[in-house]
Amino acid sequence: MKKQLTAALCLHLCLLPGYVLAAEDETAPSDVVDVVLIGGGTMSVTLGTWLNELEPDWNIQLFERMDGIAQESSDGWNNAGTGHSAFCEMNYTPQDDDGSVDIARAINVTEQFEISRQFWAHQVERGVLQDPSSFISNVPHMSVVWGQENIDFLTERYARMSENPLYAGMQYTDDEATIAEWMPLVMAGREEGTPMAATRMDLGTELNWGVLTRQLAEHLATQPNVTLTTSTEVRGLERNEDDTWRVTVANVESGETSVVNSRYVFNGAGGAALLLLQQSGIPEAKQYAGFPVGGSFLYTTNPEVVSRHTAKVYGLAAEGSPPMSVPHLDLRYLDGKPTLFFGPFATFSTKFLKEGSWTDLFSSMTFSNVWPMMQVALGNFNLVRYLVSEVLQDRDDRIDSLREYYPEANPDDWEMWSAGQRVQIIKKTDDGGKLQFGTEVVVSEDGTMSTLLGASPGASTAPPIMLNLLKRVFPEQVESAEWQAKLKEIIPSLDMKLAENPELLRELRLNTSRVLELEGQEAFVRTHLPDANSSSTQEAESEAL
Template sequence: MKKITILPESCGFLERKSSVDVVLVGAGIMSITFGMFLTYLEPTWSIHIYERLDGSAQESTNIWNNAGTGHAAFCELNYTPYGKDGVVNIEKAIAINEAFEMSLQFWAFLVENEVIHYPGSFINNVPHMSFVWNKENVDFLKRRFQALQNNILFSGMMYSEDLEQIYKWAPLIMNGRSMSQKVAATFMQIGTDINFGELTKQMFSALKNNINCSVYLQHDVISLHCNSDATWRVHILDKRCRQKKDICASYVFIGAGGRALNLLQTSRIPEIFKYAGFPVGGKFLVTKNPAIVSQHFAKVYGQASMHAPPMSVPHMDTRILNGKKFLLFGPFATFSSKFLKSGSWLDLFNSLNRHNLFSILQVGIDNFELIKYLINQLVMSDKKRIAKLKEYYPKANSSDWILVTAGQRVQIIKTNDDSDEKRGVLQFGTEVVSSHNGTLSGLLGASPGASTVVAIVLEILQKMFRGKMDSIAWKEKLMDMIPTYKCKLSHDIVLVNKIRRYTCDRLGLKYLEAVSHKKCS
């Protein structure tokens, strides 16, 4: 890669009539990963990255603003719901696992090409566990385990209802627990903990070696206007000197977290009219006490409370941040009208318009129990938070834990065009919104987000550059970056083992050979 254009200290450097091939809004993991792809696919294209803060990875990608779970569906119970037929549905779990495997392949590619020099700085093996109690939840976990065992992607997962075995996996959650309590757990040793902030910063640093890529920090993209020739006029505020500037771009991608909704609305593309956003934040209890941290090495996910959103699933996590181990428990939901942690209190109100106001009201009516849940979370006392912690760590002492505010997420509210009333529905996960001609795209939503970033980037590339994606040149480059591009892993045990052996070797992770299973009885 070549040398980047460094941001000058003085203002007024951006010409009013200047143009660029691609503008990326935000310097989090989505925009930076997208930028990395483009520099490989089209090394001569000019790319501008605009970030409103003074560095990359400071919002949702920041190490303290997410749980750092490498979401592979090993432990997340909400990815395997009961279907209408009463059978555990694992389709979403398979899709997320395959998407995560693609992310691992791309990161391995970056290591191989010396973009990343020490993978242990951002990814480490931490076992993934599901842990439940009471008969109903134990029955569900057993059914889930049996269903997952029928797919090679989940080969190696273990299940137990034996207290001694679970104690060996995670002594902290069992020590002090009643021996009469009926519990169950699954254990997957190849789970991961990921510092998405460090990963993003290393990619961001690598982009500085490309002469066709320019980075502008403390530059706030205010709005977008479509020109008559289908290019985009991007209106920018240089926050250092409060000077407004414009630039013309052939393509624009908005990977600005919660801010994406507001910016897409300024473009006035009809595709964004049916969307609204509902901001939800979170807090975590954190300890770095060595006596406690040494007793737990796993990411333990439980069952969400009735009527609680998927992002509220309680979990007790080992985190490895800059070589140091912490324990994190949560999340506890918070509410703010901001769409970003460093956003404006007016974000929610500015997003309301005649196209989405009724959808928001309908979601409020249809999800009254969810509203009650959020209110209860907001008024929760420190004592009740510790009581919740004790469900997963019976011997917890409040003096060992501090409360940390995590990132802000904006859940998608979308008009359901398939319903007769076209009612608004609350939708979890991530969604790409693009203009009809593909010149503008943005990413809405939340988890599993960063873990499936490569699959999301591929979807964005398909929507923005349809013709290029069908070219031999792009296909060959994509195959170099992601060997399983256009392949399905879930039914090819030879390919699964080949790819996992490759990614584990490059990323310094444990390799566990997948074996086929007969259908569980």
């Protein structure tokens, strides 16, 4: 109890404006720290957790411009909260011209999410994360479509995915009564005879990224070689003659500046990461530009409504829309209260952060990226049309969109919420500018400067994204016996494909379900991923022989 109170007090202190946390017995800091982390969101805090466990003697400093941790995109109110595991997100499974469905990206996302589950379970076991129910919950993931063409797509998607152990237990139905049982709000009041189909995966999760990130930060704040500083903005990145980095920071309230020299810098500043990447001057920065897309949601806390929808239900995105715009009706747990979100509705702003500057987009324009940006604008008319139509919508239009998924929605139950900003990547290629969705890690040739750009699946795959970053930035350490032993302790499936190892997949899903206290998931796994050594399996094999 004393240790928990101490950790809580440390986090409280480190979130005070401009406060720098340092252990009482910490020796005077050296001229050069080991790692500077920019941004107090899920990515930076996850990387800090990795590094602190692997190298507890390294000096790590984290700077966050807001007055607290995880207040931008990582905050629970500023994202969808979906544990993006590709169970219900149909944009991860594109359909080819011949009607076949490609599930390669879905498999990759699911494999990554399994690494995330292992990482979080490990942190729970060592006491870094407290009370799993505070940040992760068992919420079924469902996909729903209507119209014969879309039903054909979902049927093919299910057929392909159900062949893979990663999706064992996924259900499919085109029966109205079954769909009504799965998602009552979606079917209540809907015109009878509408052709529909749906899939369901009971292994889905809902996450509060803000709570998870703040708990990781709370632990980091207690470590003797880690310093967390809030209300402090990184305003300059410059390479020193000895190849270390000169990081200029400023207190956002007083304007007072200071300098930290660091061997490595990770730029995880969310939407602002592109601007800082450009400041670093590394050649790799010239390949990138950014396109900001905001989002808003309708939400309700009316218990009579919320109690009738216990799932995350995803539909199909509008033509030309970015993946983050996929419509979904979600059960959320925010501020200790069950809430329903519907959206997102795209908004447009030249800001790169929710609390950013109107000049962000213009500040990011350079001689090397203006033309790629123009090429993307000219070559993505559907996207431009979609954004214009979204921006022109009023509240009545958004309620009409909600009623496509919840026909009996009462407008009086729903309020609007402006969520976080995202910056989609525009990358300069030999074929011109290309708009890229997803996340991308940019690393300097010597590995000392790294930056995370992009959006979804984002926080859901932060542990594997940061694990891959470790492999690129610290290749010798990753191959060392010491790091290998620790990495395999944290991620038992390290460097393995669980889709090709169903027995290990079963074992890990059982363990993470138990540790993360995901009620019902253990039984689900035991039912749909049977033990290869069980007597029933052996008997079946004997009969077959």
